[in-house]
Amino acid sequence: MKILGIETSCDETAAAVIENGTKILSNVVASSLELHAKTGGIIPEVAAREQLKSIIPVIETSLKNAKLSTKDVDAIAVTNGPGLIGSLFIGVETAKTLAYSWSKPIVPTNHLFGHIYANWLENPNPPAFPTLALLVSGGHTELVLLHSHDKFEWLGGTRDDAAGECFDKTARLLGLPYPGGPQIQKAAEKAENIDNSLPRPMSDSKDFDFSFSGLKSDVARRVADKTLSQQEVCNLAASIQAAVVDSLLIKTKKAVEKYKVKEVLLAGGVAANKHLQEEAKKRLQVKVYSAPPRLCTDNGAMIGAAAFFQYKPVPWQEIKADSGLFF
Ligand code: KG4
Ligand code: ZN
Secondary structure (H helix, E strand, O other), X not given: OEEEEEEOXXXXXXXXXXXXXXXXXXXXXXXXXXXXXXXXXXOHHHHHHHHHHHHHHHHHHHHHHOOOOHHXXXXXXXXXXXXXXXXXXXXXXXXXXXXXXXXXXXXXXXXXXXXXXXXXXXXXXXXXXXXXXXXXXXXXXXXXXXXXXXXXXXEEEEOOOOHHHHHHHHHHHOOOXXXXXXHHHHHHOOOOOOOOOOOOOOOOOOOOOEOOHHHHHHHHHHHOOOOOOHHHHHHHHHHHHHHHHHHHHHHHHHHHHHHOOOEEEEEOHHHHOHHHHHHHHHHHOOEEEEOOHHHHOOOOHHHHHHHHHOOOOEOHHHOOOOOOOOO
């Protein structure tokens, strides 16, 4: 089955064709990142306006790259939430129109499930249930126990900022451009020492929740009214990265032990972080999956994969964008 996956929940406009949930026939991502780098973050109206311009060319390119015509597509999957409502509308309304005019089934797809299913793409040894997902992105930090394709159990999540948001906000405090996560990773590689006194909030709590706003405030206090040298920026970047990764892995390890899972999936943009991947492998002592970086950040391929494994088409009239969609 060949599914056209469409993703427009945040600043990317993406479309991909995926065969049987695992094989990438094409994967096109247009990003308005440069515009957002100028403003230091995403302005929703700017993102939606860019998506409106690029959605049709991106879909056309995804079909062309897959060497397919519309008649070869078996279904259309589209992210219907969570995300920025104006951005979601662009994808959902386009997908509805195509489903109607091409007479294809349409599958509303949860963006968070998409991130999780990125681990099934081009993976000769895909995850096996039960498995634990640590979903870390710009908007989410969630621990989810996956019993089967039909049964996901949410264990806990952030009480305030998401891990990616923490990277983005602290990077900005250090004078690094948006998006902050990759910049923090790059700067951290040049660090000469790490300050382990940065807070790891909620590390001792018995639940599976996280908190990152205290780390951001702590960094803000440390840099206030100071001009940091390049070396100080790199050292602080590594200290921030260490604090975020510690916070994430302390709770993930607790969940691995409690639920006795034999594998963990890293998912979402922050899963591209090398330090997180390396430390997860060292500390969790179970098999750790992470997709290549281009499949960790937002893309249409993960939407095509999720729609295949959770195939629930609806009449095109019934699909609705839902910015607050969750597990
Ligand atoms: O999944 P994603 O593309 O969009 C959302 O659904 O939010 O994630 C974007 C987030 C941003 O906060 C970005 O800074 C972070 O993922 N990110 C990283 C890395 N690459 C992207 N964070 C840490 N290390 C990275 N290498
Ligand atoms: Zn995402």
